[in-house]
Amino acid sequence: MAELSFPLPDLGEGLIEATVLEWLVAVGDTVERNQPLVEVETTKSAVELPSPQAGVVVRVHGEPGETVLVGDPLIVFEVPDNTAGIVGTVPQEQAPKRRVRLSPVDDDDD
């Protein structure tokens, strides 16, 4: 089994954080993709976030009333090993290392 972490997604309109209102799932729950996970409130509105992933909930971040920043971890799932790489998210430890430079590099040794 592998762990897959999802951050608080970009909620649009320049919002940088959200306050957790209520978790709709708990650690140990098996959730389906698109199942409602959590209610959060921004300075603009309240929204219900659907699950981007099917799996078993391992951890949730943010108690009701706490603020989570966009991009910070929100929830961690346990998923079968062979599904961890095919959901459009590259697991951290396998992040691509090769970089391609698009502009010429000045030689320092002249």
Place this chain on the structure above:
Amino acid sequence: MGRHRDHLVEGIDPHLFVEEHSPAQESASRPVLLLHGFASSTKLNWQDTGWIRALTEAGRRVITVDLPGHGNSASPEERDAYAPSRIRADLLQLLQDSHVIPLDDATPDSGVDIIGYSLGSRLAWEFGATQPELVHRMVLGGPGSADPLADFDLAAAQRHLTDGTPVEDASTADLLRMARMVPSHDVFALLTMVEAIKGEPFTAAEAVPHMPLLLVAGENDDRAATMPDLAALSDRTETLWLPGRTHTNAITSRAFKKAAIDFLNA
């Protein structure tokens, strides 16, 4: 499937954006019409909050409409397009376009249930009172017996938009803040709606709906502080207070959704 309805009411096309959402499984239950609040939209009030998903998963066909000047609906210039009486006529027409038929005990999918929030609850209250042969049950969220929009200080809002003069009245300032929060909203269209509502303020006792009603509000919802007065007007009313919730964040509440679905299915 969104559509701009093309039927004329009183000779004018209101260009309201209407969508129908199919239930997860085929079912024989009547549709649910959702009416959003002031400065909100179908997307903000019902889609992003999980209501459409919750209702369609519960087997309900859902009809949504963006009010004039809101969401994907047009922003007409003339004030009358925003009058509550005119909106009620448009709602009646859109239900007919959606093939809603009058209530009939032998036909389980006859009639319509309505869920409203804030201004949408006010519109639902009046619509239900005038259309008892069509409306089966209603859930009214964040409701009050008075209309915060009727006390809106239009002159102060217009001054503020012109030269930045601060708005003194807290309720006006808050409503104006809401009106300007959604970049796609035309704040002048919303002020035209306020003007139209001031011309037809909410007088709950004047027309009382007599079908079963569930009134729901956050415990910390100042705008719904008069909900008990509203409940007292009708004898088939249940109320639900959501602990810790406000006018803004009551809408996503799971307890609210569950109570609404159970109440409408009863």
